[in-house]
């Protein structure tokens with residue numbers, strides 16, 4: 001068993017939403033490119049403001065020449081477990097867009113929101129394919145800009161570890177205790193009818 005706690009919902013939802021979670025124990029198997037691209041394909045179909053599609057994905061497959069560079073971007077604590085992922089992805093978003101009929105680019109307020117939708121699509125497609133994902137905010141964004149050659153006008157959102165889940169026992173002792181799906185706030189704390197009332 002890798003997880004003792006089983007998530008349940010108060011309302012009926014598709015199983016995929018309850019099953020997805022972010023483990024740290026990955027198997028160390030390299031992900032094949034076709035599988036990784038099926039995740040990007042799912043992300044590609046996410047909705048975005050004006051269909052601007054501001055998301056861009058930069059990836060490294062485990063054991064490729066790019067892998068050490070990507071892994072080196074992560075904070076030490078994240079490297080400890082993400083080193084066993086099958087691929088690492090950096091998700092950036094274009095902060096401006098040219099509206100239909102306009103000549104000049106204007107700020108795209110929703111670029112991060114849109115990138116978030118793409119990340120969620122990627123994560124759920126991974127779950128659908130029996131893979132697991134773990135988003136990582138703890139990494140060096142300035143260094144990512146530098147070493148990944150990201151030009152101005154892009155925002156670095158998040159790194160994402162993708163791979164096959166392994167047994168909790170494969171983790172260092174101190175990480176094993178955290179290796180289970182967590183809970184969520186009740187709906188009454190996050191949903192209001194008519195007016196802000198939290």
Ligand SMILES: Cc1cc2nc3c(=O)[nH]c(=O)nc-3n(C[C@H](O)[C@H](O)[C@H](O)COP(=O)(O)O)c2cc1C
Pocket residue numbers: 020021022023078134135136137138139158181182
């Ligand atoms: C933007 C973002 C940044 C995150 N950064 C980290 C991180 O640096 N290290 C880590 O172990 N988990 C990180 N996580 C994972 C979250 O802690 C996790 O998604 C959250 O606790 C909900 O758990 P679940 O994904 O298992 O449902 C991050 C998640 C997101 C969406």
